[in-house]
Amino acid sequence: MNSEISESAGADAMFFIFDTTPEGRVLVTASRATIPSAAEAEEFRDYLTACGPVSKCDGGDMWGAAGPILAQREDCVFVSRRELPGMFGHNLFKRSCTAYQMMNLTVKNKFCGACGAPMRDHAADRARFCPECGNTVYPVLAAAVIVAVEKDGMLLLGRNVNFPPDRYSVLAGFVEPGETLEEAARREVYEESRVVIKNVRYFGNQPWPFPNSMMFGFNADWESGEPTPDEHEITDVRWFEPTSLPNLPPPISISRKLINGWLERVAGHI
Ligand SMILES: [Zn+2]
Structure with a gap:
């Protein structure tokens, strides 16, 4: 995990960690029944297969892709994003959905679909970019x-x-x-x-x-x-x-x- 991400996160930034089910359930800490804050990222570092910032220019929310072992921790539960409006309000639901789509953009575009080279984040846009052939992939809407x-x-x-x-x-x-x-x-x-x-x-x-x-x-x-x-x-x-x-x-x-x-x-x- 990139430690610069957690260090740059704002005080109210959230850390949305998703499991690998098609539903994309989000992690809630069982003890406090909350979405973890971005500042707590360090605690989950060893359990993630990938993570990154939701945006380069807003509050510092982060996304994380959970490895299978994280689901075995008793202090964490994964809940459907559909339940978030009732649990935490619409704003947090909306932020979780943005984080989910940014996670998918990254983890599903590790390699270029045109030439097979490793992709990286686009320098300016919310997109993935292939430095070999110039292929740019935007979030699927x-x-x-x-x-x-x-x-x-x-x-x-x-x-x-x-x-x-x-x-x-x-x-x-x-x-x-x-x-x-x-x-x-x-x-x-x-x-x-x-x-x-x-x-x-x-x-x-x-x-x-x-x-x-x-x-x-x-x-x-x-x-x-x-x-x-x-x-x-x-x-x-x-x-x-x-x-x-x-x-x-x-x-x-x-x-x-x-x-x-x-x-x-x-x-x-x-
Ligand atoms: Zn390419």
């Missing part, structure tokens, strides 16, 4: 659209094959190269439900780094078609009334914000 489709006071919700039991949400999917966001919204809703939409209107956006999505939310109106699941990603899709909603996504998600926005409009309450 996968653009995705999420769409709340309305019809006569009802909302279109689908059940994704990966959802918890009984969970439904508004439909979503990744943007394809060359598409506008609105085109992606129309295509994804049609592919997953066979519903054609119109009046696609921008709602808002949200980074969703599980592992690297950038979500763009839209409202839209039904134009034609009966909800029919694709049976591949979506196992059920149907119209829901405000008074008979199923198990919904958590409040931190833009999908829930879209649903709550619709509820406020059609029912006057959340």
Whole structure:
């Protein structure tokens, strides 16, 4: 580990250490139930396979990639980043997600994908750079659209094959190269439900780094078609009334914000 990193960290800087699961769970010290401060980096030095600064120009947060032995320490537990807003507030959740993506940028780009030479941090940008061939790799931000489709006071919700039991949400999917966001919204809703939409209107956006999505939310109106699941990603899709909603996504998600926005409009309450 680079000792200069911990020495340069600010007093309120955090040290976000992630395990190797796809979820990217973050380390919390069991004794004090906190994210360790960057100043405590020294204690974890021998347990990390890599670490580095989240940014060269802000508060000094650090990321660390945990080796398998760290999970065996009884004074440390790894928790899902999805739990952080409830445990420590939204600001710390957001910082942890930035740290997670900066960790992935580094540990997944040790070597150049074009020529195989070792890569290093870019001198100026948040990027990895190959000094042999000039290849520059930026953090992955996968653009995705999420769409709340309305019809006569009802909302279109689908059940994704990966959802918890009984969970439904508004439909979503990744943007394809060359598409506008609105085109992606129309295509994804049609592919997953066979519903054609119109009046696609921008709602808002949200980074969703599980592992690297950038979500763009839209409202839209039904134009034609009966909800029919694709049976591949979506196992059920149907119209829901405000008074008979199923198990919904958590409040931190833009999908829930879209649903709550619709509820406020059609029912006057959340
Ligand atoms: Zn190269």
